Amino acid sequence: MNIRLIRSYLLDLYKLGAGEKMIKAPTTELANFLGVSQQSVSRILNKLHTQDYIYKELRNRVLWIRITEKGLMEIEDYIKYVNDVYVNPGRFVFEGYVSTGLGEGAYYMSRKQYVTQFESILGFKPYPGTLNVRLKNPFYIYQNRLLRRLNGYKIKGFRTKERVFGDVKAFKAIINDRIDGAVIYAERSIYGFDMLEVIAPEYLRGFFKLKDGDKIKVVIYLNME
Amino acid sequence: MNIRLIRSYLLDLYKLGAGEKMIKAPTTELANFLGVSQQSVSRILNKLHTQDYIYKELRNRVLWIRITEKGLMEIEDYIKYVNDVYVNPGRFVFEGYVSTGLGEGAYYMSRKQYVTQFESILGFKPYPGTLNVRLKNPFYIYQNRLLRRLNGYKIKGFRTKERVFGDVKAFKAIINDRIDGAVIYAERSIYGFDMLEVIAPEYLRGFFKLKDGDKIKVVIYLNME
DNA sequence: ATTACTAGGGAGCGAGTAT
């Protein structure tokens, strides 16, 4: 079942109180509330149950349901997303923690072919290194996944006689509300969705006196205009 | 197109900033963001456009879009609903304004066949009359529409030799945080979704010293347990 | 490059109905 529909139905069940306790959920009655047929309610509840979003049991031939932990997490993430949509259209706010990467960043960011493109496309000459920001909040990880799907500014890869350097995607960003930089996604990143790679014209660790584990805020602005 | 999907897609477009201005929306790029194929984006945007949820225009063969007033209203209602879901599971909060109905309420509420049922099912003997509460906020109207679909407590209709009295549906409610009463929905109500009919053991206009236009709060608790 | 048409498959839907 489509995740968009799953969220929508889970939300309605939550409204009925199924997030807190077992509730009586006769399919005929839910049909009215959800705006679908009794048969569809039956099918929907069974799918939600199969996919572990709700508990479900028959008591005296009547259904009782309750949303599972997995279902609650899905709802909470979604609610956060919805609110953030409203507060920050066109903006993606992240908070994460300074982290030491594998040192690759410096190597990449000092390649002349990349540097000249960053300079002309983003408008600044990046400091030769990246700041790794680890995301812990599942919502930020979700957002990062979304964002990574967008195209952003494209920095073309190239090849030397030693090896191939892949394409890089960049989004303009503001770090700690002060420095204009960017978040980059290497085509074949070694990091998962819980890591942001940030570049800037300054040495960020120096500028903000950062050490590992320090909290940092990164706001990405989309360039869809 | 399914309203659940419409909301979901509109929300994502809003996140990209399409609620505030025309944004460049190449279908290939949106495909990544929405998690569907380029072809689906084309189809989805066309449907949203046909149904007046977005503006859409081609500039140099690239799509630009913006969410319409209708789309924005849909989003706002939905966001309110989502937040309210989280804050008030199992509870439906309404705020409306005291209004004079057509005087039918008193006639109905003094039928003995109704009164005895109300007394045994809801646990109080209703004052012979209903308080009409007019809803103005579109969100409350939306909520009322949702609620009217649920079954609630069923009060059976009856017939006299003069005429037929239809079924009535009731939900327990608390009025102005003080009086335990109920909201009733007559099977063939003469009112639209912008009106709540409230009953209580007391004469509410007297108890709260209400006059037409006074604000009043009604909280409905679902009985799905 | 784009957008968007077509066709085929599959998911979601409700009516009828078995239990």
Added chain:
DNA sequence: TATACTCGCTCCCTAGTAA
């Protein structure tokens, strides 16, 4: 009364491809 099966229909999706 309930729930949930089958079945046919519609809607939604993607791949291929035209413009």
